[in-house]
Amino acid sequence: xxxxxxxxxxxxxxxxxxxxxxxxxxxxxxxxxxxxxxxxxxxxxxxxxxxxxxxxxxxxxxxxxxxxxxxxxxxxxxxxxxxxxxxxxxxxxxxxxxxxxxxxxxxxxxxxxxxxxxxxxxxxxxxxxxxxxxxxxxxxxxxxxxxxxxxxxxxxxxxxxxxxxxxxxxxxxxxxxxxxxxxxxxxxxxxxxxxxxxxxxxxxxxxxxxxxxxxxxxxxxxxxxxxxxxxxxxxxxxxxxxxxxxxxxxxxxxxxxxxxxxxxxxxxxxxxxxxxxxxxxxx
Amino acid sequence: xxxxxxxxxxxxxxxxxxxxxxxxxxxxxxxxxxxxxxxxxxxxxxxxxxxxxxxxxxxxxxxxxxxxxxxxxxxxxxxxxxxxxxxxxxxxxxxxxxxxxxxxxxxxxxxxxxxxxxxxx
Numbered sequence: 540x541x542x543x544x545x546x547x548x549x550x551x552x553x554x555x556x557x558x559x560x561x562x563x564x565x566x567x568x569x570x571x572x573x574x575x576x577x578x579x580x581x582x583x584x585x586x587x588x589x590x591x592x593x594x595x596x597x598x599x600x601x602x603x604x605x606x607x608x609x610x611x612x613x614x615x616x617x618x619x620x621x622x623x624x625x626x627x628x629x630x631x632x633x634x635x636x637x638x639x640x641x642x643x644x645x646x647x648x649x650x651x652x653x654x655x656x657x658x659x660x661x662x663x664x665x666x667x668x669x670x671x672x673x674x675x676x677x678x679x680x681x682x683x684x685x686x687x688x689x690x691x692x693x694x695x696x697x698x699x700x701x702x703x704x705x706x707x708x709x710x711x712x713x714x715x716x717x718x719x720x721x722x723x724x725x726x727x728x729x730x731x732x733x734x735x736x737x738x739x740x741x742x743x744x745x746x747x748x749x750x751x752x753x754x755x756x757x758x759x760x761x762x763x764x765x766x767x768x769x770x771x772x773x774x775x776x777x778x779x780x781x782x783x784x785x786x787x788x789x790x791x792x793x794x795x796x797x798x799x800x801x802x803x804x805x806x807x808x809x810x811x812x813x814x815x816x817x818x819x820x821x822x
Numbered sequence: 823x824x825x826x827x828x829x830x831x832x833x834x835x836x837x838x839x840x841x842x843x844x845x846x847x848x849x850x851x852x853x854x855x856x857x858x859x860x861x862x863x864x865x866x867x868x869x870x871x872x873x874x875x876x877x878x879x880x881x882x883x884x885x886x887x888x889x890x891x892x893x894x895x896x897x898x899x900x901x902x903x904x905x906x907x908x909x910x911x912x913x914x915x916x917x918x919x920x921x922x923x924x925x926x927x928x929x930x931x932x933x934x935x936x937x938x939x940x941x942x943x
Contacts, residue, residue, distance in 0.1 A: 768907065772879055775906025776832050779926040783838040786929040790845060806928075813926045820908060 540595025543730060547737025552588035554744045555581050558621075558751065565755055573627040576637070577751070580620030587613035608652045611664030616644045618668060621747070622675045628754055629685050643667075665712070672709050676702045691757040697750040704743035711735050771819050778816070782809040823847040824872040824940040829860040829888070830904075831880040839875065842929045848936065857883030861891045870896060872940045875932075878905035878914070886910060886917070893918050900939050904932075 559581035566574035587610050594606030623637050644667050652660035678698070686695035715732040785805045788794075794802070826848050830836050833855065840850050851871050854860040857880050864874075874892065878885035889901050903914050906925040914922050920939045923932065 768909070772906040775925040776835065779906070780832070780834045780838065782926045783835065783842065783929050787838055787842050787845075790842070790929075809926060816906065816926075817908075 540592075541730060541733055543733045543737060544595065545592070547733070547741065548588050548592050550741050551737070551744060552585055552592070554741065554748060555584045555588060558744075558748050559585060561748070561752060562624075573624050573632060576620055576627065576632065577624035580617050580622075580624055582617075583613050583620060584617035587617055604652075604657050608648065608657070608660055608664070611661055612645055612648055615664050615667040615671065616641060618671050619644060622671055625751060625754065626675070626678070628758065629682065629689055669709055672702075672705045676706060678702075690754065690761070694750070694754050694757050697746070697753050700746050701743070701750045704739065704746050708736070708739045708743050711739055767819065767822065771816050775813070775816050778809050778812050781805065782813075785809070823849065824936055825849045825851045825869075826936070827852045827854075827860075827864070827867075827871040827874045829854045829857070829874065829880070829885070830877040831855050832877070835877070838929075839932070842932070843936070846933055856880045857885060857888030860888045861895075864892050864895060870899060872900065873936055874899060874901045875936075876901060876903050878903055878907050878910055886914060889914065889919050890917055900942070902935060902939060 559578060562574050562577035562581055565571075566578060590606045590609040590613060594603045594610065597603050597606070619637070619640055623632060626632070644664075648660045648663040648667075651663055683695060686692065686698070711732075715736070718732075720732050785802050789799070789802050823846070826843055828836050828839055828850055830839075836853050836855070840853070843850060851869075852863050852867075854863050857876075859882075860874075860876065861883065874889075876885045876889060880888075883891075885903050885905060889903060892899060892901065897918065901919045902921045902923055903910075903919050904923040904925055904927070908924050911922045911924075920942070921935055923935055
């Protein structure tokens with residue numbers, strides 16, 4: 540295997556490992572099921588990288604093809620899980636669709652491969668990959684308002700960057716395939732397409748990682764702001780009741796000096812608390 | 823003295839405002855504990871109250887939506903929104919609500935605002 544391919548794949552595996560660690564950390568901290576989907580996705584993507592690397596060890600063409608088809612299947616499956624996991628931030632996760640697509644993504648190319656149609660099997664996995672990229676590329680056109688309302692416009696632009704880099708990977712892949720290069724670009728004479736392919740692949744994974752961190756950061760920030768609003772509102776209501784009750788008591792009753800003093804003290808503290816709430820709202 | 827419609831999901835606040843405003847001589851014509859009921863009750867009024875005193879964060883329908891629907895039914899109605907949620911102030915006033923009163927406030931302030939609002943034509 541060419542040194543560019545080895546280096547490119549190792550870098551990809553490292554980036555995917557970072558993605559996996561981040562997803563595990565998010566799951567540990569936030570206990571949300573969408574992170575399980577992301578963990579599965581990043582884990583399968585690491586397997587994809589490893590299988591590509593292993594395929595380079597063998598001389599036997601059948602063994603190379605077996606690991607290449609594993610690489611093709613796991614890459615499309617991993618991207619499906621990662622994108623579905625990220626998609627679930629602003630839409631409910633379609634679990635049945637995910638299950639059906641997973642079965643199709645595994646069994647259709649595998650069947651073609653087992654029947655001896657190697658080239659078709661590789662092309663099917665590439666087609667699935669392109670379909671995922673095309674589908675998630677349409678989202679920004681449809682969901683801009685949802686991004687703006689629920690998350691942030693910054694996350695929207697990062698998403699556009701993810702889509703753009705994925706489109707570049709796809710485009711370069713298609714161009715090279717039309718020029719007669721075969722799946723994987725692992726041969727020694729393929730140094731230019733190999734470099735372009737791994738360079739863009741690493742860039743897209745890196746941007747995807749930044750996007751997922753940005754997304755989680757924005758969501759946490761919005762969640763904290765909502766909590767701040769809720770608590771300051773509820774506290775404001777409680778103080779309103781105490782404030783009103785003491786106001787009303789001082790209007791109603793003929794009280795001795797000590798009671799008036801105590802009521803004034805409560806009212807003074809209510810005023811201080813009201814000021815404190817205003818300060819909290821400003822944070 | 824004014825006729826007032828009180829809307830707040832916190833029953834203690836309704837009770838205290840009711841007592842205080844009654845002492846001052848105002849008449850509480852109706853009470854509602856969420857925005858949806860508030861709009862329903864407003865539909866049924868034969869005589870429109872002088873002032874509506876409304877909270878914002880309420881179940882079923884929030885104050886902003888309820889105020890919008892009530893103002894669509896009667897553009898002349900004087901609504902005071904009292905809420906601890908200051909961020910809605912501009913949106914509330916843009917709707918045509920007369921006054922935004924930020925919670926917590928002194929009851930004395932409430933009586934001044936009601937007087938001021940009910941005197942405005």
